[in-house]
Amino acid sequence: MASCSCSSFSCTRGPSVLLVCLLATAAFMVANAGNFNQDIDITWGDGRAKILNDGQLLTLTLDKASGSGFQSKNEYLFGKIDMQLKLVSGNSAGTVTAYYLSSQGTNHDEIDFEFLGNLTGEPYILHTNVFSQGKGNREQQFHLWFDPTADFHTYSILWNPQRIIFSVDGRPIREFKNSESIGVPYPKSQAMRIYSSLWNADDWATRGGLVKTDWTHAPFTATYQNFNADACVWSSGASSCSSQSTTSASANNAAWLSQELDSTDLERMKWVQNNYMIYNYCMDIKRFPQGLPSECAIASIS
Numbered sequence: 001m002a003s004c005s006c007s008s009f010s011c012t013r014g015p016s017v018l019l020v021c022l023l024a025t026a027a028f029m030v031a032n033a034g035n036f037n038q039d040i041d042i043t044w045g046d047g048r049a050k051i052l053n054d055g056q057l058l059t060l061t062l063d064k065a066s067g068s069g070f071q072s073k074n075e076y077l078f079g080k081i082d083m084q085l086k087l088v089s090g091n092s093a094g095t096v097t098a099y100y101l102s103s104q105g106t107n108h109d110e111i112d113f114e115f116l117g118n119l120t121g122e123p124y125i126l127h128t129n130v131f132s133q134g135k136g137n138r139e140q141q142f143h144l145w146f147d148p149t150a151d152f153h154t155y156s157i158l159w160n161p162q163r164i165i166f167s168v169d170g171r172p173i174r175e176f177k178n179s180e181s182i183g184v185p186y187p188k189s190q191a192m193r194i195y196s197s198l199w200n201a202d203d204w205a206t207r208g209g210l211v212k213t214d215w216t217h218a219p220f221t222a223t224y225q226n227f228n229a230d231a232c233v234w235s236s237g238a239s240s241c242s243s244q245s246t247t248s249a250s251a252n253n254a255a256w257l258s259q260e261l262d263s264t265d266l267e268r269m270k271w272v273q274n275n276y277m278i279y280n281y282c283m284d285i286k287r288f289p290q291g292l293p294s295e296c297a298i299a300s301i302s
């Protein structure tokens with residue numbers, strides 16, 4: 001095990017620094033794969049969300065009366081979380097499938113994927129955002145290079161103390177770096193749950209609200225499988241990653257905790273950003289007349 005001295009961190013931040021040190025040195029107990037019966041609570045929708053096939057599959061549906069949603073039983077403080085989704089097919093205009101991590105309370109942290117539906121044959125928008133301590137306004141949006149309704153694809157959030165990486169089928173599409181050194185709050189001390197929901201947002205989702213949900217196509221269905229969380233479970237104020245008691249886990253299992261993008265990853269991300277990015281807040285000078293948010297100065301690619 002690598003040793004971790006607090007001298008390599010700023011020690012002025014107290015307990016959270018200690019936590020990072022613990023995380024960096026401890027044996028890892030990671031929460032792992034994939035049974036919805038064990039890992040997920042259906043939270044709303046009055047029967048419209050279903051866990052099927054002994055916990056291997058989950059469906060959310062939306063009809064005119066209601067959408068539906070679920071959340072993870074566990075809270076996590078850092079992790080690499082993968083989920084495979086097959087989105088609402090056909091005419092999905094007006095619908096939004098949200099899949100995100102969020103803490104609770106007022107100054108909350110949040111890491112978002114939202115899939116905005118569209119007319120048959122027209123592209124979905126994958127909308128991403130990062131909130132730290134209650135502040136968001138960090139949207140980046142993409143079209144996808146495949147039809148996300150034809151098959152399952154893997155949508156991943158890697159969240160460690162240095163960076164957040166959004167990936168699609170293992171290809172990074174966005175990186176949000178820890179920019180605390182220039183005064184930008186970073187999500188690192190509030191545990192987050194996974195949430196997902198399918199709901200009607202036809203006041204804004206499709207072409208800015210121009211295209212409304214066509215209820216003759218209801219119910220709309222999104223399907224989930226292969227949930228995997230390599231993550232530090234947060235429970236009663238303690239992280240599973242600081243537990244010394246585990247036998248099977250090795251430091252290998254936790255490569256994600258210090259993972260960064262190498263030059264190949266950066267090239268692959270650039271390909272997405274050059275060809276499929278349709279909105280980047282860091283380019284939206286009109287929206288930020290007082291100057292772009294500080295973290296935009298050190299974005300990996302923009």
Ligand SMILES: *[C@@H]1O[C@H](CO)[C@@H](O)[C@H](O)[C@H]1NC(C)=O
Nearest residue numbers: 116118122123124125206207
């Ligand atoms: C829907 O299709 C239009 C036209 O192709 C496109 O401009 C838009 O980005 C698509 N997605 C959404 C969610 O509006």
